Amino acid sequence: MAHTIVGIDSSTTATKALLVDALDGRVLDRRVVRHPEGTAVDPRHWLKACDDAVGDWLSDANAVAVAGQQHGMVALDEDGDPVHDALLWNDTRSADAAHDLVDEMGGPQACADAVGSVLVASFTATKLRWLRDHRPEAAARTAQVLLPHDYVSWHLTGRRTQAFTDRGDASGTGYFDARSGAWRDDLAERALGRPVALPRIVTDGAAAYEHESGLVVTGGTGDNMGAALGLGLRPGDVAVSIGTSGVASAVSASPVADGTGAVTGFADATGRYLPMVTTMNAAGILDLQARLLGVDHAELGRLALASSPGAGGLVVSPYYGGERTPNRPRATGVWSGLTPATTREDLARAVVEAMLCSLADAVDLLRERVGGIDGRILLIGGATANPAVRALAPAVLGGPVHVPEPAEYVALGAARQAAWACSGQAEPPDWDARGTEVLEADPTPAVRETYALLRDRTAAWD
Numbered sequence: 001m002a003h004t005i006v007g008i009d010s011s012t013t014a015t016k017a018l019l020v021d022a023l024d025g026r027v028l029d030r031r032v033v034r035h036p037e038g039t040a041v042d043p044r045h046w047l048k049a050c051d052d053a054v055g056d057w058l059s060d061a062n063a064v065a066v067a068g069q070q071h072g073m074v075a076l077d078e079d080g081d082p083v084h085d086a087l088l089w090n091d092t093r094s095a096d097a098a099h100d101l102v103d104e105m106g107g108p109q110a111c112a113d114a115v116g117s118v119l120v121a122s123f124t125a126t127k128l129r130w131l132r133d134h135r136p137e138a139a140a141r142t143a144q145v146l147l148p149h150d151y152v153s154w155h156l157t158g159r160r161t162q163a164f165t166d167r168g169d170a171s172g173t174g175y176f177d178a179r180s181g182a183w184r185d186d187l188a189e190r191a192l193g194r195p196v197a198l199p200r201i202v203t204d205g206a207a208a209y210e211h212e213s214g215l216v217v218t219g220g221t222g223d224n225m226g227a228a229l230g231l232g233l234r235p236g237d238v239a240v241s242i243g244t245s246g247v248a249s250a251v252s253a254s255p256v257a258d259g260t261g262a263v264t265g266f267a268d269a270t271g272r273y274l275p276m277v278t279t280m281n282a283a284g285i286l287d288l289q290a291r292l293l294g295v296d297h298a299e300l301g302r303l304a305l306a307s308s309p310g311a312g313g314l315v316v317s318p319y320y321g322g323e324r325t326p327n328r329p330r331a332t333g334v335w336s337g338l339t340p341a342t343t344r345e346d347l348a349r350a351v352v353e354a355m356l357c358s359l360a361d362a363v364d365l366l367r368e369r370v371g372g373i374d375g376r377i378l379l380i381g382g383a384t385a386n387p388a389v390r391a392l393a394p395a396v397l398g399g400p401v402h403v404p405e406p407a408e409y410v411a412l413g414a415a416r417q418a419a420w421a422c423s424g425q426a427e428p429p430d431w432d433a434r435g436t437e438v439l440e441a442d443p444t445p446a447v448r449e450t451y452a453l454l455r456d457r458t459a460a461w462d
């Protein structure tokens with residue numbers, strides 16, 4: 001029998017599927033199917049994208065797992081059909097609901113103590129509250145709430161079992177106690193205004209469902225937990241992901257409850273925790289800048305590298321779509337320092353520097369609020385392919401940056417979880433670590449200083 005595993009990343013922009021050798025984690029094939037754009041999406045698109053990406057791989061595979069964009073609200077009726085578009089992690093319409101829920105829970109620290117994180121608009125609970133207040137007829141029909149990865153995993157079982165999730169993704173809902181690993185049904189009910197069914201929690205590395213063919217479906221996890229598993233993230237290291245979101249994350253043996261809200265105290269996919277700092281404006285602002293300049297990513301990178309540190313005095317506050325870190329859901333982008341001498345090269349450089357400054361803030365917050373993070377910075381995610389991002393990352397982050405060999409680490413993490421379930425072992429399989437390139441550059445602290453000035457000056461403008 002073939003020993004193959006399928007790992008799926010159902011991300012914000014696309015479904016990325018990997019066919020992997022179960023024994024050593026070698027990637028045998030890879031497919032990508034894009035998702036619709038926007039922050040509210042009919043979740044059935046993800047099922048079709050999954051089917052199209054996976055094709056006939058499952059007929060021969062031993063196991064499959066899905067890791068998915070965190071937090072999205074998939075509200076389903078009694079028949080399992082969506083009552084509303086899924087509101088994604090980067091949809092900020094529930095910012096007021098987040099504020100109200102945190103107050104109702106007794107304030108930020110009490111909220112973090114209860115669920116591991118201080119709720120912001122990204123969290124599923126806030127989206128349920130928005131549904132209650134703005135789409136009451138849809139809220140009244142909601143029988144079950146799933147996360148994006150749960151919805152796709154359930155589909156892969158043919159819906160022959162009760163829907164399921166894992167503690168990693170559950171910890172991003174706002175109605176799950178990350179410390180004890182149990183649902184807080186009362187908080188889900190309080191958010192939606194009525195009782196609602198939640199998926200069963202599948203233990204890390206366990207099978208959630210086995211088809212008659214022998215194909216095992218495992219619990220899956222959130223995309224950032226998947227990336228940590230795929231990378232084999234070690235204690236002390238920080239993974240910096242530059243996808244639609246910007247993320248700084250680290251594994252931790254103990255739970256984190258940061259009442260300032262900067263660090264979200266998620267669970268991971270191996271029985272530990274994954275404290276994280278997340279930004280909402282990462283690769284997307286490079287995409288927009290490339291469009292505005294009428295160039296592709298390669299040319300954007302070339303232009304940025306042809307400018308100089310500080311982009312000729314141009315500084316950007318990159319919170320174009322509202323921001324989560326800092327918590328400024330109504331923010332828009334701000335450019336400062338345009339002069340008659342500003343060049344296209346400066347316009348490209350300024351956004352790359354701004355995006356990296358925002359990630360450097362995220363790394364600093366993680367290091368300040370979580371102990372023992374003194375290891376490597378590992379850079380992953382789509383925008384890591386950009387030569388300007390690679391060249392400027394060590395300069396802006398102020399030290400060496402390790403870039404693991406290009407791979408879909410979220411999908412690889414899902415595959416590793418699926419292989420783990422087949423192995424029957426207590427720990428995930430010890431697949432060979434991928435090679436890492438070390439990037440170094442002279443630090444440019446002045447770039448971060450001017451960024452911080454603009455960030456703080458514009459805080460009152462939202």
Ligand SMILES: Nc1ncnc2c1ncn2[C@@H]1O[C@H](COP(=O)(O)OP(=O)(O)O)[C@@H](O)[C@H]1O
Pocket residue numbers: 011012013014242243244245283284286287297298380381382383384385386387
């Ligand atoms: N060479 C590049 N330079 C800059 N951004 C890039 C490059 N290649 C891909 N991207 C961007 O990376 C993002 C996708 O990254 P990915 O980690 O897959 O994100 P997500 O998990 O949100 O789907 C997209 O915004 C894409 O345009």
Ligand SMILES: O=C(CO)[C@@H](O)[C@H](O)COP(=O)(O)O
Pocket residue numbers: 011012013068069070071089122172222223224243244245246247278
């Ligand atoms: O909201 C978060 C983490 O809390 C995001 O990291 C989402 O999980 C989406 O990730 P990408 O699609 O950008 O990878």
